[in-house]
Amino acid sequence: MSSDTTSASFEQLALPxxxxxxxxxxxxxxNHAEAEDLVQETLSKALRAFDSFQTGTNFKAWxxxxxxxxxxxxxxxxxxxxxxxxEDHPDLLGTTDAGPTPEDHLISLNxxxxxxxxxxxxxxxxxxxxxLCDVEELKxxxxxxxxxxxxxxxxxxxxxxxxTLHQLLQPQRGESL
Amino acid sequence: xTQTTQATGHLDPDLLNAFIDGELSPTESNGIQQHLAxxxxxxxxxxxxxxxKTATARAARRFAAPPEALARLAAQLRPQESKRTARSYSFRxxxxxxxxxxxxxxxxxxxxxQAHQANTLSAExxxxxxxxxxxxxxxxxxxxxxxxxxPWFQGKLPxxxxxxxxxxxxxxxxxxxxxxxxxxxxALLLFTIHKHEVSVFLTQRSGSPIATPLPGTRSGFSIxxxxxxxxxxxxxxxxxxxxxxxLVSAIEQTQSPR
Numbered sequence: 161m162s163s164d165t166t167s168a169s170f171e172q173l174a175l176p177x178x179x180x181x182x183x184x185x186x187x188x189x190x191n192h193a194e195a196e197d198l199v200q201e202t203l204s205k206a207l208r209a210f211d212s213f214q215t216g217t218n219f220k221a222w223x224x225x226x227x228x229x230x231x232x233x234x235x236x237x238x239x240x241x242x243x244x245x246x247e248d249h250p251d252l253l254g255t256t257d258a259g260p261t262p263e264d265h266l267i268s269l270n271x272x273x274x275x276x277x278x279x280x281x282x283x284x285x286x287x288x289x290x291x292l293c294d295v296e297e298l299k300x301x302x303x304x305x306x307x308x309x310x311x312x313x314x315x316x317x318x319x320x321x322x323x324t325l326h327q328l329l330q331p332q333r334g335e336s337l
Numbered sequence: 338x339t340q341t342t343q344a345t346g347h348l349d350p351d352l353l354n355a356f357i358d359g360e361l362s363p364t365e366s367n368g369i370q371q372h373l374a375x376x377x378x379x380x381x382x383x384x385x386x387x388x389x390k391t392a393t394a395r396a397a398r399r400f401a402a403p404p405e406a407l408a409r410l411a412a413q414l415r416p417q418e419s420k421r422t423a424r425s426y427s428f429r430x431x432x433x434x435x436x437x438x439x440x441x442x443x444x445x446x447x448x449x450x451q452a453h454q455a456n457t458l459s460a461e462x463x464x465x466x467x468x469x470x471x472x473x474x475x476x477x478x479x480x481x482x483x484x485x486x487x488p489w490f491q492g493k494l495p496x497x498x499x500x501x502x503x504x505x506x507x508x509x510x511x512x513x514x515x516x517x518x519x520x521x522x523x524a525l526l527l528f529t530i531h532k533h534e535v536s537v538f539l540t541q542r543s544g545s546p547i548a549t550p551l552p553g554t555r556s557g558f559s560i561x562x563x564x565x566x567x568x569x570x571x572x573x574x575x576x577x578x579x580x581x582x583x584l585v586s587a588i589e590q591t592q593s594p595r
Contacts (some may be wrong), residue, residue, distance in 0.1 A: 164592060173415045178410050179446065182402035196406045203413055272520040274394040293358060294390050295397040300360050318358070319350045324387060 170210050173219045180220075180296055181227055187291055188231045198234065202227040222304035224292070228306055258296060278328035286321035293318055348372065348379045357386050376589045384468040391461050395520075398453075399564045407446060408439035458519060465516055466536040466558065466573040469527065476512030476527050486513045490524050496541045498524060498568055499591040507531050518571075528584060529561040533576035537588065540569045553578070565592040 181202065185195040206213075206226050213222050231237040274288060290302045300318075304311045347420050348356075348369065357368050357496050373380045412435070478489035483500035491497070493515055504510065508530045516525040521540050528535040542564055551560050551571065559578045562571040563585050 167415070174392065174414055175411060178407050179402050179449070182406065182410070183398065183400055186400045186402075187397065192403065195402075196410065199410055201414055203410065208535045225429070272392065272395065276396045279393060279396045291397050292391055300355070300358070315351050315355065318354050322386065322389060323350070325393065 166210055167207060170207050174206065174223065177220060177223060181223065184224065184291060184296065185227060185231070186285065187227075189234075189236050191236075194234075194236060198227065198231055202230050218298075218302050219303075220296070221298055221305045224296070224298070225306045225308070228288075264332060274323075276327055281328055282321060282324060286324060288319060289317040290313060290321040290325075300336050345353055347376065348382065353379075353382060353386060357383060357390060383516075384464075386466050388461075391457065391464070394457065401450070404439065404443040408435075408442050410524055411442055414436070452588065455551050459560055460553050461518060462536075462538065462551075462560060462571060462573050463555050465525070465538070465557055466526075466534075467519070468513070469525070469536055470534055477514045479511050479512040481512075481513060483510060486526070488516075489513060494522050496539075496567065498539050499524075501587040501591045503587075504528075505530075505587055508580075530574070530576045530580045530584060533574055535572055535574035535576060535581065535584065537570065537572045537584070539588075540571075542567055542569050562591040565589055568592060570591070589590065 178199070181199045182195055183200075184321050185198040187191065191200060202223065208225050209226070213219065279290075282290070288304060289307065292298045292306060293300075298306065300311050300314045303314045307314065352361075352369070353482060356366065358586055361369065373383060452492065478486055480486050483502075487498070487500050490513065500510070511527040511529060514525040516523045518538055518540055524539040526539070528536040528537060551562055553560060558573055559576050559577065559581050560571065560573050561581050562569065564570070570585055570588055572581055574581050
């Protein structure tokens with residue numbers, strides 16, 4: 161491929177992803193200026209590495225992986241990685257029947273402000289996996305590629321993230337009524 | 338389907354998540370659906386997990402990119418072109434082109450956002466409709482009498498509505514439930530038309546000033562909506578669209594006293 165066609169097809173693939181990349185970058189850095197810088201750096205890295213992208217694989221996962229690695233080597237990312245990371249141990253507690261009935265959640269979920277707050281409070285690695293799944297709608301195998309972890313880890317993090325959200329939403333019960 | 342349930346006889350949390358995330362094979366999904374048909378607690382867990390998923394996505398989309406930032410990033414995607422342009426054209430024409438590009442981008446992003454919103458809402462409508470069907474639970478108020486169903490909502494909703502005196506042919510009111518759509522309280526009315534289940538959601542219009550146009554069909558279900566002065570009416574069903582329309586317009590017409 162000539163460099164012109166390369167950048168043209170790169171542009172075609174990357175342009176529709178800009179809003180997603182930006183929003184995900186914002187969740188990683190929590191700052192607009194940094195988010196824009198991060199996406200900018202991601203795009204130039206991705207363009208340079210575009211030869212290594214295998215056609216037929218998921219471009220979104222590929223570019224999100226570059227975004228994440230770029231973030232991890234940035235100053236904010238290095239600072240963030242110093243915070244304690246929860247181990248991915250399988251959950252031993254039975255969670256099926258404990259706690260309030262699901263009907264309670266139906267009610268607390270109508271309070272969007274509470275959900276916003278709960279998502280803000282979520283431990284960043286758990287929030288990250290949930291954003292890739294629920295917002296970016298990536299498949300588990302693509303999330304595993306972005307995060308560079310086994311697919312089983314993706315599943316257990318998603319479970320834990322959702323359970324934590326449930327727990328965070330608990331004290332809101334009744335308040336929204 | 339030995340892996341469907343854990344020792345407790347209920348769905349394993351990982352499996353439940355994989356189910357709502359669409360990660361399972363058709364065979365595995367079928368096994369789960371069979372379990373959900375018989376297990377009310379698990380059906381409610383699936384419903385609540387689905388709603389949490391939708392609510393998470395909505396919470397995460399609060400931080401949309403500013404249009405200027407997106408325009409700068411889009412410009413960065415074609416560095417060659419902009420260099421060439423800069424060489425052969427005056428600064429002024431480049432500036433105008435940039436402005437035009439930003440405008441086009443902003444407009445298309447606006448369209449994208451609206452389509453996205455509509456998609457989220459129609460997914461939510463369909464989820465609620467399917468949840469009502471699959472849970473097999475009776476409606477909170479179980480009555481074919483509009484004089485029972487309507488008063489039941491009093492004090493439970495911040496608005497009121499009328500139910501038609503006469504329903505279209507072979508259309509029956511089954512009952513009602515409280516629901517939440519887009520974080521707003523809604524009256525959920527359950528009807529059947531020729532034995533097809535129909536969910537009709539009534540929400541206050543003032544709460545959602547932007548009436549996002551909804552797609553007419555989703556996953557084979559028809560979604561019809563109408564608005565009156567105060568209310569937004571949305572119906573979801575797999576019945577034929579013409580019959581669904583009759584019901585929606587019957588409800589729409591009774592809202593304004595003749």
